[in-house]
Amino acid sequence: MRRTRITVIGAGNVGATTAHRLAEGQLGDVVLVDVVEGMPQGKALDLAQAAPVVHHDCIVAGANDYDATADSDVVVVTAGFARRPGMSRDDLRDANARIVAACVQRACKVSRESTIIMVTNPLDVMCEVARRVSGFPRERIVGMAGILDTARLRAFLAREMNVSTESVSALVLGGHGDSMVALPRFTTVAGVPVTELLPQERIDAIVERTAQGGGEIVKLLKTGSAYYAPAAGVFEMVDSIVKDRKKILPCSVYLQGEFGLSGVWVGVPCRLGRAGMEGVFEIKLTAAEQAQLARSAADVKAQMDKLPAELAVE
Ligand code: TXD
Numbered sequence: 001m002r003r004t005r006i007t008v009i010g011a012g013n014v015g016a017t018t019a020h021r022l023a024e025g026q027l028g029d030v031v032l033v034d035v036v037e038g039m040p041q042g043k044a045l046d047l048a049q050a051a052p053v054v055h056h057d058c059i060v061a062g063a064n065d066y067d068a069t070a071d072s073d074v075v076v077v078t079a080g081f082a083r084r085p086g087m088s089r090d091d092l093r094d095a096n097a098r099i100v101a102a103c104v105q106r107a108c109k110v111s112r113e114s115t116i117i118m119v120t121n122p123l124d125v126m127c128e129v130a131r132r133v134s135g136f137p138r139e140r141i142v143g144m145a146g147i148l149d150t151a152r153l154r155a156f157l158a159r160e161m162n163v164s165t166e167s168v169s170a171l172v173l174g175g176h177g178d179s180m181v182a183l184p185r186f187t188t189v190a191g192v193p194v195t196e197l198l199p200q201e202r203i204d205a206i207v208e209r210t211a212q213g214g215g216e217i218v219k220l221l222k223t224g225s226a227y228y229a230p231a232a233g234v235f236e237m238v239d240s241i242v243k244d245r246k247k248i249l250p251c252s253v254y255l256q257g258e259f260g261l262s263g264v265w266v267g268v269p270c271r272l273g274r275a276g277m278e279g280v281f282e283i284k285l286t287a288a289e290q291a292q293l294a295r296s297a298a299d300v301k302a303q304m305d306k307l308p309a310e311l312a313v314e
Pocket of ligand 1: 009010011012013014015033035036078079080081082083096099102103116119120121122123144145148174176224225226227230
């Protein structure tokens with residue numbers, strides 16, 4: 001039987017932490033790819049040498065090209081810049097679009113049946129770059145952001161109510177970050193909506209802090225952005241895909257009519273399994289929630305329309 005192979009492109013903070021989690025979680029052999037010579041090989045060797053102590057048998061390899069990634073089941077894309085001082089969102093979009101296009105093109109050529117998990121920011125727009133250059137069906141491209149946004153919301157609510165994070169579940173839709181749409185009536189503690197447990201102003205404050213979650217960490221770290229929680233989010237997606245667990249997880253998906261939206265990448269609950277994004281889990285929204293989601297989708301669409309011309313192929 002063939003072993004599962006997972007490629008992680010970009011061996012920086014998110015990529016290396018993801019590789020670490022994937023190997024220790026025994027999800028498959030891992031190939032770390034980066035443009036920096038020696039760095040992915042060095043990190044891979046380090047991770048491989050931990051195997052006897054932490055008891056896994058996954059093979060971890062590093063590379064600067066894509067030969068070793070051939071026939072991957074999942075390709076995780078973390079390559080690119082995080083926002084730096086003086087860089088506008090537009091600058092980041094165009095710089096990362098070029099990096100992501102180059103990586104995805106090379107990776108897809110040798111792993112035609114893989115599922116791509118996009119992580120690079122601006123997340124929803126980078127999913128579109130992957131769609132354009134890979135030619136993959138929408139089922140085999142998903143973006144990781146919703147798990148991170150809901151995890152942040154769950155962590156804050158658990159602290160607020162002094163309960164286990166496991167007892168809190170949350171639902172967040174929409175674009176990643178400040179345009180996310182939290183749905184408090186579907187956010188529950190032991191099944192009870194938080195709207196019945198906390199005053200509205202506390203919920204609003206926690207939702208606002210969640211939406212700014214990444215920015216708060218960037219300010220504290222000064223040298224980069226979050227990576228432990230993002231890597232945990234990627235792990236959960238890979239786990240559901242390679243083990244065909246069919247978890248319902250919030251991911252960026254290319255909508256084709258669901259939630260009344262088409263031709264745009266938006267965070268929605270979907271089922272992840274061996275075939276990738278196996279279906280959108282639609283829920284009935286109120287008019288106000290629908291309007292918020294449509295606004296968030298319009299923000300993403302406006303960014304998609306500004307992608308560099310050489311990527312504007314259909
Ligand atoms: O929720 C989410 N989706 C996110 C996204 C959460 C956290 C971070 N998010 C974004 O992921 C962040 O805004 C960045 O766009 C990416 C990667 O963040 P990370 O913190 O890992 O950045 P690093 O540490 O700078 O690592 C990026 C690596 C670095 O080693 C570069 O050498 C490499 O990407 N890189 C490349 N690798 C392969 N091929 C090419 N062309 C390439 N260019 C840069």
